[in-house]
Amino acid sequence: MIQRRHTTDRMSQSVTHKGVVYLAGQVGNAGDSVADQTRECLVRVENLLNEAGSSKKHMLQAVIWLADMKDFAAMNDVWDAWVPKGHAPARATGSADLATPDYRVEIIVTAAVAE
Incomplete structure (x- = not known):
């Protein structure tokens, strides 16, 4: 079964299929x-993951787009403080x-549904 949440004609904010949550x-x-x-971004990611029965501890992959790579260190400071120790996804x-x-940053996350 495929479950879509917060869906418009263009996109869904999250899609769950076979135990995996894909976020827009x-x-x-x-x-x-x-x-x-x-x-x-990370507040929104965490809320969507929780709503789908997952969490930031269950992240599998993150793709982060920056408008300017000069912002890499500032983004990483926030990211590093948010990711639970021992649960960093492939990124x-x-x-x-x-x-x-x-917009300076966009974050896309894929996560497993919590068991």
Whole structure:
């Protein structure tokens, strides 16, 4: 069974299938600093994971897009404080043009449903 949450005609914020939760890219508040946007992304990620019966301890993979790689260290400071010790997912970080120039970071997470 496939379960979609917070679905519009364009996308779902999360999709669960066969014990895996796939999240859409999460962004923070446009115009905020990269650290504040990262914090807000991670609040949204955590809420979506919890709603789907998962948690940040069950993350399998994270893909992080930065508008500017100069923000890598500031984003990592927030990320490192948020990820539970011993539960870091496989991760990739790259730069990309995001939906609007006011977005500095977008985070995409895949996680296992908690058993």
